[in-house]
Every structure is written in C-alpha cells, then in structure tokens.
Amino acid sequence: MIVSLVYQVTRKLLTVPAMLLRRDTAKNAELLVLRHENAVLRRQLTRPVRYEHADRLWFAALSSLIPRRRWAQVFPVTPATLLAWHRRLIARKWDYSKRRRRPGRPSTAGDVKALVLRLARENPRWGCRRIQGELVRLGRPVGSTTVWEILTAAGIDPAPRRSRPTWRDFLTAQAESIIACDTSRE
Structure with missing residues (x-):
C-alpha cells in the first residue's frame, strides 16, 4: 500500500x-x-462511476486526439470500454428502427374529429355523407368512411336515423297546420 x-x-x-x-x-x-x-x-x-450518453460521446470524440498508448493514463475507462462505446455508437447510427414510419394511414387530425362530432351533435338528422359534404365545403376534405369511423368510435350512430323526431319536435313543426285543421271542422 x-x-x-x-x-x-x-x-x-x-x-x-x-x-x-x-x-x-x-x-x-x-x-x-x-x-x-x-x-x-x-x-x-x-x-463505480456511471457515465451518461453525453459523457461517452465526449470521451469517444477526445480519443481520436490522444495517442492510443496514453489512453490508460488519460481516460477514466479502459480502452476496451471506449472501443465498445464507439461500436455501439456506430451500430446506433445505422439502426433505422426509430426512424421508420408506422404502417397504415396517418390518423385524422384532432380538430377534424372535434368538428365532426360537433356537427353531428348540432344537427342530429345529418348522416355521415352530409357531414362529409359540409366538411368539404368548409375546406376540410375527409372521406365519408372516415366520418363514419369517427362517429362510431364516439358512440354516435352515423346514419341519419340517429335520432328520430320526437312528438314534441313533430308538434312544434306542425303546430300551425294542426290548429288550422281543428278550426276548420266547425
């Protein structure tokens, strides 16, 4: 000692x-x-000290500036560790798994989904084709099947029979003619 x-x-x-x-x-x-x-x-x-990714990159970059025979005195890790870090760095460079696109069609934008649901709630008698036509008119072209899927996922019936007219709706719409029918019988 x-x-x-x-x-x-x-x-x-x-x-x-x-x-x-x-x-x-x-x-x-x-x-x-x-x-x-x-x-x-x-x-x-x-x-032992745990080095972060940035530390490893720093040591690997500096290793090219220092002669290999001096690595043991200069670096806090062994030359084998430095070379292993370098191998992993090169392997990660050629690994394209994180850069690949996901398969399938891109998902519909959130604002379009919100607009579809809003139109369906405000206009209960509109079907998916009518909502799709209104979206095209608003400058947001979306297919009718996409509208169908959005409504189905939200638990709303995509067909125009989503909500049949209630008696109140019927009587409100026909109030004048009903009154006229009742008064003409006398």
Whole structure:
C-alpha cells in the first residue's frame, strides 16, 4: 500500500517538470491540478462511476486526439470500454428502427374529429355523407368512411336515423297546420 502510494507520488512528481517545460505551462499546470483532484475524488468513491450518453460521446470524440498508448493514463475507462462505446455508437447510427414510419394511414387530425362530432351533435338528422359534404365545403376534405369511423368510435350512430323526431319536435313543426285543421271542422 505504502509502496504503491510512493510510486504514484514519484510518478506524478516526475511528470510535473516535463509538463512545465512545454510552451503552455500554465495550461499544463492547470491540467495537472485537475488530474490530481480527479484522482483524489476517485479514491473517495465507493462504487463505480456511471457515465451518461453525453459523457461517452465526449470521451469517444477526445480519443481520436490522444495517442492510443496514453489512453490508460488519460481516460477514466479502459480502452476496451471506449472501443465498445464507439461500436455501439456506430451500430446506433445505422439502426433505422426509430426512424421508420408506422404502417397504415396517418390518423385524422384532432380538430377534424372535434368538428365532426360537433356537427353531428348540432344537427342530429345529418348522416355521415352530409357531414362529409359540409366538411368539404368548409375546406376540410375527409372521406365519408372516415366520418363514419369517427362517429362510431364516439358512440354516435352515423346514419341519419340517429335520432328520430320526437312528438314534441313533430308538434312544434306542425303546430300551425294542426290548429288550422281543428278550426276548420266547425
């Protein structure tokens, strides 16, 4: 334990002069500080670090800038892990399963469905063909079978016999003629 600690400290101390002799000494010194801080924080962890997808992409992109022999010192994962992430990234690029279109016709827009149901409720004697004709007139061309399916799914009878006239409707519509019939008998 102590031998490995002495080895690690000696190794870090020997890399300091080499890094400081380069042109970008301030940047390299900052990198050394950050690496040491990273090593200290990793020693305090109790379980392995889980990297997110963005972290994996970042490591994979940076791996092309660093020589492969230095990967073990630079990256927090093994080279085999980095290569496996890269393989998965390439495989995902050529996997078109999420980009495929769903089979069948596209569904009807929600506003058209709402308009069909509104026309059916406000005009109980209209059938699906009449509602379809009104939609075409309003600039929303939809097939009559689509109107039929929308009404059926909503639990409304798509035929014009949806609601037969009640006695009240009949008497209201024929009130004048009924009164005229009753008065002409005398």
